[in-house]
Amino acid sequence: MNRRITFMLIAALFAAAMLVAGGCSSGSAPVTDTPGPDAAVAPKPKPKPKPKPQVTQETITPDATSSQDANADRGDKVTMDHTNSTANGDGLASLLNTIFFDFDKSDITSEAAATLDANKDNLLSYPAARVRIEGHCDERGTNEYNLALGERRANATKRYLADAGVDPNRMDTISYGEERPVDPASNEAAWAKNRRAEFKVIE
Template sequence: MNRSLLLAGLAATTLTLGACASKPKQLPPEPGTTTTTTQAPPQTQQPMGPVPGSQADFIASVISDTVNFDTDRYNIDAADQGVLQSQASWLARYPAKRVTIEGHCDERGTRDYNIALGERRANAAKNYLVSLGVDPARVTVVSYGKERPLALGSDEGSWAKNRRAVTVTVN
């Protein structure tokens, strides 16, 4: 019996101490005093979409960053003109931006031949942009020849994807 009484007393003490440990109630302010509350600063909303003027914005804003060519060709056809016109429009919106046009070829032909052909492709795209009013000082060209294929494979589908000029923003 003493043991049961001791356990009951211990439980009552534990409950009483637990109730005392709870957070004290906050009393209202005394009359004549003012209270100030601080609010968290409003969260700034993250911008949606790519950063204006970035490579991601360029990709999202133009028809394509790539102009494709036929075998052993570097002429700008009607489809290429539309792509380059959209690029020129984007460049007009961001006059401080510069671009590099990369010339590429498929795996056929010698390294030297493809470097020269890639340069002619990049220059053809540059010259068309310049004819649309883009300052030539804003456009540089580089030829990678067959060194950076987009598609691996030795078939017409892969070769067609690799015959290209790609515009990349640089600053």
């Protein structure tokens, strides 16, 4: 009952407002005595359009140098990492060969083991060098699973070398999942090349 009265009041107020508005405008104003849109629109609150998104392409630059951080409570800013540039390791880089894996596997195959044994000898010949082992996957499979699988491959490679006598502190690992194929084609030959662990000399 109450609600109906409120409804009628709002409708009446709105109709009155429309009369005033209609009186001022010179165009053909909606007919206020027609039981149509005006009365029915009235009880609706006036929805506000959502605010426009604040994002524009121009304002976006990752700023690592600014010392002031007004939004420090949102977390530490990420700064660009430059260690991705690799060192040549006095020739070691060319002596470390890539190993390959079976689909959805991180086991070191006998072929890969032979390659790692040679890599081990070379790593021991350059005792000051540090390397990063990069685990990669082929494009098949889901992205996040492949990131984890690439990490598993890098870890398996590191473990094999550590067991063979290479100081584990000289070896970092990173996974690139399916993001860095050596062959971008979508066929078994390309996939076989992409399921791999690579070595990068970092210092």
